[in-house]
Amino acid sequence: MEKRVNLTIDGRAVSVPAGMNIVDAAKTVGITIPVFCHHPKLKPVGMCRLCLVDIGRPQVDRATGAAVLNEDGTPKIAFGPKLETACTTPVSEGMVVWGATEKVMAARKDILEFLLTSHPLDCPVCDKGGECPLQNQTMEFGSADSRFLLDEKSHAKKHFSLGELITLDRERCIQCARCVRFEDQIAGDPVIGFYNRGRKLEIATYSEPGFDSIFSGNTTDICPVGALTTNDFRFGARAWEMKHKPSVCNQCPVGCNITYDVRREAKSNGKTVIKRIMPRQNEEVNEIWICDKGRFTYAYAESPERLTQPLVRKNDELVPVSWDEALQTASEKLQAAGKSVYALVSGRLSLEDLYAVKTLTNQVKGKISLYANMGGGEWVTRVGMTPGSDLSKLEKGSTILVFGSDLHEEAPIWWLRVKQAAERGVTLVNASARKTRLDLFASFNLTYAYGEEEKAVRELFEASSDAAKAVSGAANLVVFMGSDGMGQAQTTALAGLIAEGLVKTSHFGKPNNGLIPVWQTANEQGAYELGILPDETMADGISATMALYVAGADPAAENPTLREAMQKAGCIIVQDLFLTETAKMADVVLPTQAIMERDGTMVSGERRAQKFGAAVPAARNTKADFEITSVLLEKLGGEKLPANAEELYTLLAKKESNFKTVSFKALSETHEQSPLMGRNEVYYGGTGYANDFGLGVTLPLVTGENGMPRKTLMPDVVKPTRNQRLALPVTHLYDQSKAVHASLLKDRIANTLSLHPEDAEALKAENGALVTLKFGNAEYEQKVTVSSDQPKGTLLVTRNCGLPVWQPEAVEIVVNTPTTERGAL
Amino acid sequence: MLRGMFTTLKALFEKPVTIQYPEQKRPVRVRYRGRHELKRYDNGLEKCIGCALCAAACPADAIFVEAAENTDDERYSPGERYASTYEINMLRCIFCGFCEDACPTEAIVLEHDYELAYTDRASAIFTKDKLIVKVPMGGSPTPQKTEPGLYTRSVPEMKDPVD
Numbered sequence: 001m002e003k004r005v006n007l008t009i010d011g012r013a014v015s016v017p018a019g020m021n022i023v024d025a026a027k028t029v030g031i032t033i034p035v036f037c038h039h040p041k042l043k044p045v046g047m048c049r050l051c052l053v054d055i056g057r058p059q060v061d062r063a064t065g066a067a068v069l070n071e072d073g074t075p076k077i078a079f080g081p082k083l084e085t086a087c088t089t090p091v092s093e094g095m096v097v098w099g100a101t102e103k104v105m106a107a108r109k110d111i112l113e114f115l116l117t118s119h120p121l122d123c124p125v126c127d128k129g130g131e132c133p134l135q136n137q138t139m140e141f142g143s144a145d146s147r148f149l150l151d152e153k154s155h156a157k158k159h160f161s162l163g164e165l166i167t168l169d170r171e172r173c174i175q176c177a178r179c180v181r182f183e184d185q186i187a188g189d190p191v192i193g194f195y196n197r198g199r200k201l202e203i204a205t206y207s208e209p210g211f212d213s214i215f216s217g218n219t220t221d222i223c224p225v226g227a228l229t230t231n232d233f234r235f236g237a238r239a240w241e242m243k244h245k246p247s248v249c250n251q252c253p254v255g256c257n258i259t260y261d262v263r264r265e266a267k268s269n270g271k272t273v274i275k276r277i278m279p280r281q282n283e284e285v286n287e288i289w290i291c292d293k294g295r296f297t298y299a300y301a302e303s304p305e306r307l308t309q310p311l312v313r314k315n316d317e318l319v320p321v322s323w324d325e326a327l328q329t330a331s332e333k334l335q336a337a338g339k340s341v342y343a344l345v346s347g348r349l350s351l352e353d354l355y356a357v358k359t360l361t362n363q364v365k366g367k368i369s370l371y372a373n374m375g376g377g378e379w380v381t382r383v384g385m386t387p388g389s390d391l392s393k394l395e396k397g398s399t400i401l402v403f404g405s406d407l408h409e410e411a412p413i414w415w416l417r418v419k420q421a422a423e424r425g426v427t428l429v430n431a432s433a434r435k436t437r438l439d440l441f442a443s444f445n446l447t448y449a450y451g452e453e454e455k456a457v458r459e460l461f462e463a464s465s466d467a468a469k470a471v472s473g474a475a476n477l478v479v480f481m482g483s484d485g486m487g488q489a490q491t492t493a494l495a496g497l498i499a500e501g502l503v504k505t506s507h508f509g510k511p512n513n514g515l516i517p518v519w520q521t522a523n524e525q526g527a528y529e530l531g532i533l534p535d536e537t538m539a540d541g542i543s544a545t546m547a548l549y550v551a552g553a554d555p556a557a558e559n560p561t562l563r564e565a566m567q568k569a570g571c572i573i574v575q576d577l578f579l580t581e582t583a584k585m586a587d588v589v590l591p592t593q594a595i596m597e598r599d600g601t602m603v604s605g606e607r608r609a610q611k612f613g614a615a616v617p618a619a620r621n622t623k624a625d626f627e628i629t630s631v632l633l634e635k636l637g638g639e640k641l642p643a644n645a646e647e648l649y650t651l652l653a654k655k656e657s658n659f660k661t662v663s664f665k666a667l668s669e670t671h672e673q674s675p676l677m678g679r680n681e682v683y684y685g686g687t688g689y690a691n692d693f694g695l696g697v698t699l700p701l702v703t704g705e706n707g708m709p710r711k712t713l714m715p716d717v718v719k720p721t722r723n724q725r726l727a728l729p730v731t732h733l734y735d736q737s738k739a740v741h742a743s744l745l746k747d748r749i750a751n752t753l754s755l756h757p758e759d760a761e762a763l764k765a766e767n768g769a770l771v772t773l774k775f776g777n778a779e780y781e782q783k784v785t786v787s788s789d790q791p792k793g794t795l796l797v798t799r800n801c802g803l804p805v806w807q808p809e810a811v812e813i814v815v816n817t818p819t820t821e822r823g824a825l
Numbered sequence: 826m827l828r829g830m831f832t833t834l835k836a837l838f839e840k841p842v843t844i845q846y847p848e849q850k851r852p853v854r855v856r857y858r859g860r861h862e863l864k865r866y867d868n869g870l871e872k873c874i875g876c877a878l879c880a881a882a883c884p885a886d887a888i889f890v891e892a893a894e895n896t897d898d899e900r901y902s903p904g905e906r907y908a909s910t911y912e913i914n915m916l917r918c919i920f921c922g923f924c925e926d927a928c929p930t931e932a933i934v935l936e937h938d939y940e941l942a943y944t945d946r947a948s949a950i951f952t953k954d955k956l957i958v959k960v961p962m963g964g965s966p967t968p969q970k971t972e973p974g975l976y977t978r979s980v981p982e983m984k985d986p987v988d
Binding site: 121124125158237241267 | 874875876877878880881889891892893894904905906909910912929930977978979980982
């Protein structure tokens with residue numbers, strides 16, 4: 001039982017855990033102590049002085065140590081001569097706090113008056129206007145007029161760019177350091193800081209490119225004034241003009257809760273468009289943060305390249321046709337193919353879409369396969385996270401093992417939470433073949449060679465090294481499994497090996513224990529939960545089929561083997577947003593809707609089922625994936641599926657055993673979260689949104705006999721010949737995907753290739769040199785960077801960057817640019 | 826009956842109350858609230874900074890504003906922000922004048938034009954080019970190319986309105 005402290009605030013008895021500060025304690029009983037610099041997620045600093053209150057403590061007789069009593073027997077309270085800051089003072093037993101006396105109110109008024117001496121009269125043009133803590137608190141506690149002269153206001157640079165994403169208005173800054181502290185304490189990127197002192201104090205960025213942090217957008221949320229604003233929202237709309245549409249981010253398997261702020265726009269011909277994305281509080285998933293990829297990638301849905309017409313191949317050319325004709329053609333082809341129908345689906349689809357395709361393949365007795373570059377989700381359904389899990393509840397004595405994943409690049413919010421856990425005292429074991437950002441926070445850094453993952457896992461669960469002891473002897477063990485330098489075959493085996501280890505050390509089936517796979521798409525786990533697995537003989541299946549049905553996947557661009565197989569397929573039906581490489585090969589192309597245009601549900605890597613909702617009207621002439629599949633299913637004589645996502649989910653939950661206990665209503669349930677955030681609390685935590693849309697539900701584990709992996713062996717990777725290098729697929733946050741390209745992040749797209757300095761020297765390739773990669777019959781030209789973070793003899797290839805490195809490949813590298821001619825990079 | 830005829834006869838020689846509208850127009854009161862105008866400064870810059878407070882104050886939701894950022898090469902108004910879209914739906918407007926009260930730069934003023942007739946709903950929506958006044962003598966039209974650092978304030982210093 002945690003120790004509790006009793007005190008009195010404004011005459012009300014309060015009982016809170018020891019160690020809490022007075023601001024948070026007052027909040028628990030609904031008493032407002034105004035703050036600017038204090039933030040419940042950051043360490044207190046007491047910089048703004050707005051939270052000054054009168055604090056009294058029971059007087060103690062120095063000689064005897066006994067409490068001094070008044071004449072009536074009550075303890076005598078000694079008040080300090082001056083006011084104290086409530087945000088830096090922890091509560092103590094018997095404390096008496098007065099937060100609304102005349103003295104306190106006068107102090108607040110003066111502090112606000114001082115803050116406003118240099119604050120510009122920008123409220124009418126400021127992006128924060130309407131949701132601004134300074135505005136609100138001045139109205140609540142401030143003085144109606146200022147005794148300072150307008151001319152004497154100190155003026156500073158108004159439009160100061162902190163990089164492509166964030167703009168700083170130095171005049172508006174009230175020097176609370178929330179942004180500096182966030183980047184330092186939470187994001188671990190101390191790239192901004194204070195420069196100068198006093199009136200001249202200003203925020204400056206120390207990195208190149210400016211404000212080089214993948215969490216930079218969060219500083220605009222917690223900034224209590226309009227000093228930090230995002231460049232894509234700048235003057236986009238006033239806070240009160242937008243409608244808030246809750247949803248879930250689909251950029252990675254974390255499943256961060258977000259809110260789309262939408263507004264009708266004259267520039268877009270009166271269409272409702274997304275103006276910005278804000279985080280929505282879910283303390284068990286993303287707390288109140290989202291990464292910049294989640295915040296800035298939404299413009300792709302507005303792209304003019306979007307498909308807005310069904311296409312059918314006639315005379316070897318794709319021509320626009322009506323929906324009726326396209327669906328008729330597709331259904332005829334599927335009908336004709338019958339049993340040989342082969343469906344390829346990906347984790348980009350929602351549960352409803354996947355279920356609809358699964359029903360369709362069942363109807364024609366065809367085959368369905370998950371298209372993914374990672375495998376092993378079937379083991380995650382048995383040893384994954386269980387209900388009641390929450391990474392922020394892991395404490396000292398527990399262990400987090402991160403295996404083969406650069407979490408910072410693959411799932412930023414998980415990186416944040418793992419980092420915080422490590423700082424709380426959780427043992428962090430980071431096993432990787434190259435250097436990653438997590439190395440700094442790990443208790444044990446283990447380096448293995450690419451291709452020797454099996455040995456590394458076995459050692460972790462079987463050997464007696466300190467790291468292995470920390471893993472097997474942990475009170476709670478969470479394992480993150482990535483796909484760094486691994487293909488589908490290797491990751492499937494890796495998941496099996498880790499599952500074996502978890503079973504052996506009985507770290508599964510209880511909260512905060514189990515395997516979290518770092519998938520490449522948002523709903524990959526959902527596919528496994530529905531029993532859709534990757535087919536090991538995918539290429540054979542594709543080349544043998546009479547009708548290949550591809551939804552939400554682009555195998556032709558990513559996997560040359562599958563591309564070859566696709567050329568042999570009888571016909572290809574593709575559902576996608578864009579005319580992808582796969583769609584270009586198709587006989588029927590059906591335009592679908594983006595995540596912000598439709599409803600649905602997804603399952604995160606932590607096995608949390610969450611619903612998302614439509615924010616903007618769908619692009620003309622498009623249909624949601626499940627709607628298309630439903631029509632095809634009906635045409636093939638199948639059952640009529642419900643027309644909306646909610647009813648379809650309900651049907652799915654009835655039919656699919658993994659979802660039996662999780663109703664749609666349960667997904668919408670919320671409960672009070674701590675710290676309190678949201679619209680009525682703007683002076684407290686910033687502009688994050690409270691969660692009234694649903695926190696999601698973690699699925700129960702699949703149990704049963706004979707379901708666990710045994711004696712898994714990892715397949716060997718190719719051995720490069722003497723003049724070849726091992727090309728390994730790795731994930732970078734800002735890749736060449738359409739979503740990143742259409743956003744502000746396009747200038748920060750990661751380099752595609754990287755070499756070890758010794759290899760670069762041997763090849764005479766300088767940083768930025770143009771090289772040609774030869775593998776198989778194909779040749780690709782790309783720029784190469786040199787990095788010592790990776791092992792010798794390897795070539796790291798970023799996924800989604802146009803190179804078909806689907807699994808470890810042996811490639812020959814030819815340098816195009818002579819060393820004398822320096823590359824432009 | 827004679828008395829009745831006398832009243833008629835008397836009215837014949839009185840000054841008529843009716844006026845020949847539209848050839849003749851009766852002047853309106855100084856504070857009359859007619860059609861809105863968006864004002865300019867003497868140098869031709871627009872007073873409107875696109876803050877949309879008029880739209881927020883409007884009880885009939887008749888005003889729609891969209892803002893964009895000024896640059897020194899293309900400056901519409903002082904400060905950083907200007908209205909890239911400004912529309913008033915005159916069918917919705919109830920001429921209450923709240924927009925005028927809300928305006929921090931005295932940009933929107935309800936002037937004396939009351940001749941508002943339309944043939945369809947679309948023409949009742951007055952866009953920015955209809956609402957904005959002509960460039961005053963000596964001023965130049967917007968967008969202007971201006972010196973950097975000259976127009977940094979959005980909200981000018983103002984006295985309380987006297988009338």
